Amino acid sequence: MDNEYILSYLPQFEHDLAAARDYITFTLQNPEAAHRLIDDTEKAILKRLENPLSFQQYPSVRKREHPYYRINVRNFSVFYVVIENVMEVRRFVYNKRNLPEIL
Secondary structure, eight states, X not given: OOOOOEEEXXXXXXXXXXXXXXXXXIISOOHHHHHHHHHHHHHHHHHHHTSTTSSOBOOOXXXXXXXXXXXXXXXXXXXXXXXXXXXXXXXXXXXXXXXXXXX
């Protein structure tokens, strides 16, 4: 594909990521693991930005104008949609949570 995509982060994604970072850093007392998780998440998102539509859509129980796509990063999932030429990153969720309820 010759499309170039623009990356956009919603505030909810930033909040989710910060909450995970803080939990790992302060509750689990492992700031190095938190730093690695953020690095791995950034790398995975940038890699997906190269061709965000070439992956399977995340099955949703809700009818959506723009389908969700999922990126797995360790025990977490990054959820994004593609709107025209924008890859909009919306959520960062721990995989053991009730994903259909959260999304």
